[in-house]
Amino acid sequence: EQEIGAQKDLKGKKILVTAGPTREAIDPVRYITNHSTGKMGYAVAKAAALRGADVTLVTGKTGTPKPRFVKLIEIQSAADMFEAVTAAAAEQDIIIKAAAVADYRPKSVGTEKTKKTDGDMAIELERTDDILKWLGAHRREGQFLCGFSMETQNMLENSRVKLDKKNIDMIVANNLKVEGAGFGTDTNVVTIITRERNLELEKMTKEEVADRLLDEILAVSADK
Numbered sequence: 432e433q434e435i436g437a438q439k440d441l442k443g444k445k446i447l448v449t450a451g452p453t454r455e456a457i458d459p460v461r462y463i464t465n466h467s468t469g470k471m472g473y474a475v476a477k478a479a480a481l482r483g484a485d486v487t488l489v490t491g492k493t494g495t496p497k498p499r500f501v502k503l504i505e506i507q508s509a510a511d512m513f514e515a516v517t518a519a520a521a522e523q524d525i526i527i528k529a530a531a532v533a534d535y536r537p538k539s540v541g542t543e544k545t546k547k548t549d550g551d552m553a554i555e556l557e558r559t560d561d562i563l564k565w566l567g568a569h570r571r572e573g574q575f576l577c578g579f580s581m582e583t584q585n586m587l588e589n590s591r592v593k594l595d596k597k598n599i600d601m602i603v604a605n606n607l608k609v610e611g612a613g614f615g616t617d618t619n620v621v622t623i624i625t626r627e628r629n630l631e632l633e634k635m636t637k638e639e640v641a642d643r644l645l646d647e648i649l650a651v652s653a654d655k
């Protein structure tokens with residue numbers, strides 16, 4: 432039986448992976464975030480490193496153990512992630528965006544803790560920049576871009592729209608409503624969507640998904 436990672440088929444490749452949630456500050460003590468634990472992205476970073484790639488991992492704050500043998504860049508907000516990813520993008524052969532990036536952030540961030548009043552309160556939000564869309568618009572010749580897509584309805588249709596709109600090569604779709612998929616689980620149920628086809632994978636560990644995803648990226652980029 433062949434040990435995972437025994438085959439160094441990513442040797443010489445530079446791969447950037449993003450993972451985890453972002454945190455968008457409201458004031459010095461509060462922030463807006465999501466349920467991402469980074470497990471899927473960390474599994475991809477680890478698998479790529481074991482297969483010989485030179486891996487940079489840009490991650491939001493998580494409690495998940497960090498993979499070894501990768502260059503780790505820890506960030507908080509979507510704006511931090513944008514800065515870190517765009518600064519490192521030009522030299523990458525493959526970029527895999529597993530992070531759950533906030534779409535909105537508070538329009539203004541209080542410098543003092545917000546005190547409660549008797550009435551209701553509202554927080555005005557503004558859009559963050561779409562990092563993957565920026566990458567699709569500034570892609571280096573031959574660079575491979577892979578996103579992740581989380582949906583609760585019309586998963587395949589909505590994910591394919593993202594593939595086109597962001598001008599990327601592949602999007603890994605997962606349906607939050609399926610058992611054994613999504614946030615915090617050790618398994619995932621995904622469909623790997625490319626221009627040519629939808630490859631539906633059965634339920635498997637996030638480590639196995641990571642290896643299948645890297646296999647698919649190598650196969651698709653070989654035919655490009």
Ligand code: CTP
Pocket residue numbers: 509528529530531532533534559560561562563564577578579580581582593
């Ligand atoms: N993404 C990004 N920057 C953002 C938002 C999303 O790079 N500001 C990336 C994610 O890392 C993921 C992909 O875009 O790889 C799809 O994210 P998703 O949230 O599923 O899609 P959105 O385009 O944000 O659309 P929506 O949330 O409305 O479904």
Ligand code: CA
Pocket residue numbers: 532533534
């Ligand atoms: Ca989103």
